[in-house]
Amino acid sequence: MSAELTKARSQINKVGTFLKQAKPLPAVSALYEAIGAVMRTQLMKSEKEEFTKLITDAVLLLNGDRNLRKIYPLILNYTPGSERELVETLMGVLSELQATAVEEAKDLIADKEQRIEKGLAEGKLLIETKRFDEARILLEKLAREFPHDSDLRARIAELFIGGELFEEAFTFLDEAIGLSPDQIRHYNRIGIVLRKLHKYEIAEKYFMRAVEYAKSDPNLYFNLGRVYLDWQRWEKAEKASRLALRLAPSFVEAQKLLNFSLKKQGKEPEPA
Structure with missing residues (x-):
């Protein structure tokens, strides 16, 4: 068996795994690519029989998947020899899944932005009303919710700078630099904070790091x-x-x- 057919068999066998993980997009993509490889290859009789069974089983799995049915409710049809028609159908399914994924991503981004803006507004109000302990708890929780967001940490630091809570500002700017070491504005802000804290030697070290990027x-x-x-x-x-x-x-x-x-x-x- 050729390397391409070996890969095709592996891809078809992953269909069930992807569906168990609630990932219909890679499941359909795997079957689509595998059938394409099968169609490009001159098969022996035994290979044709094997892949006919593999494809049939994979189609049954897709037809029985609840997550896929929500997005693509039509039943997939397959009989031996109808691989080309199945590939065309799968291409349409992939388009539907990709469009849905884009919309879901947009919704997630919008939801994230709303939660961030709401959290920052609440934190700002707490700082302005001198409720510093509550502000620390709220803003630390917000940062933990988005552990890879350097800009969020920089924005939180600005709130603490506004409240003259420079130690807290330093902590969040240091995290922002750790996540995005090439963002020069973070170094400039942490330098200002460290000046306020009279930690000049540490500030110098941060600026020396920044020179690497700017x-x-x-x-x-x-x-x-x-x-x-x-x-x-x-x-x-x-x-x-x-x-x-x-x-x-x-x-x-x-x-x-x-x-x-x-x-x-x-x-x-x-x-x-």
Whole structure:
């Protein structure tokens, strides 16, 4: 038996497994692809008999599946020699299943967005009314509900920043960076939070990580310079502001930072 027929047999045998897992789309797809392989191959008599039985059994499984019947209520018909007609029917079934999957995905996305917006609004209100413990519990639960959503964690952090709860903001920004290490805005925000916490050395380390992803971002170097400014590391503040100005010569705030750091070192300010 050829490798293609071996694969086709394996695919047909997976139909029942997929249906038990309530996955009609891959079940139909597996049978569709398998029959296509069978039709492309010159079969010996014994192989033809084997695949006729395999296809018949798979069609019976599909016809008896409750989840598939909800989406495609028509009965699939198959007799030996009618593989081409069955393939055409399965193609129509796949179209129905794919369209349904798209609509279900849209509904899931809409539901997720509604739950997130509702949770953030409730958390914001709790923070604004100084009910911080309740806000922590609610927002931590919301984050756990969507464990891979870095933007959600960044938005939660913004709520905590607004309430001057910087330790909590740091925790969520750190998680956001862990999930999306290439998102530079998270580094800029965590740098601001760490400045508020006077954790300058940790802030520096985060900015050094960010440079791997955004060597050409002047704001990154400017915000690093702000860390050095609060840290009173005047030479480093000068260097960071010069890097920002090299990338954006008209960056007014970076120029101010440069001249302030020069003044602190007893050097002459430089014109813009």
